[in-house]
Amino acid sequence: MRTPAIQLSVRAAVAAALAWWIADALHAHYAIYALIAAVLVTDLSPANSRRLALQRLAGTLVGAMVGALLLPWLDIRAIALGVAILAAMLLAFALRLENAGARVAGYVAAIVMLAHGDDAWQYAFDRAWETIVGIGVALLVGLVPLWMRERRTK
Numbered sequence: 001m002r003t004p005a006i007q008l009s010v011r012a013a014v015a016a017a018l019a020w021w022i023a024d025a026l027h028a029h030y031a032i033y034a035l036i037a038a039v040l041v042t043d044l045s046p047a048n049s050r051r052l053a054l055q056r057l058a059g060t061l062v063g064a065m066v067g068a069l070l071l072p073w074l075d076i077r078a079i080a081l082g083v084a085i086l087a088a089m090l091l092a093f094a095l096r097l098e099n100a101g102a103r104v105a106g107y108v109a110a111i112v113m114l115a116h117g118d119d120a121w122q123y124a125f126d127r128a129w130e131t132i133v134g135i136g137v138a139l140l141v142g143l144v145p146l147w148m149r150e151r152r153t154k
Helices: 003-025 032-041 046-073 078-094 099-115 117-142
Strands: none
Touching: 003 032, 003 117, 032 046, 032 117, 046 078, 046 099, 046 117, 078 099, 099 117
């Protein structure tokens, strides 16, 4: 196994475990979203982690808002979910998010509509702060210098 693969895996595992622990300690309803965010934004390059973090956060905020806004007007059926995903992704692209951020916006909008129709705004708020915890931990773990350099073979 190559050194970068080992280092990325260790960083993602540490960031995810810490993010889940912190979110759980803060009484998150779904600490798994902190864990997911930490894994998805972890990268060996701190600059790339920051780029991924911004896309993840922006996509989460757009998707949560769109899902909560559309829920009162759309029944939760396949067509309504498709409309919510379409609206969230188009808004994300209009805000100049990258593909990754737009995809996050789409699935978060659907999750908000599916998961908690009784209190969509609270659910959307929870997704946002839990995601911020995961992103923050991943960025902090990314500040730790790489401990191994890959050996060059001739």
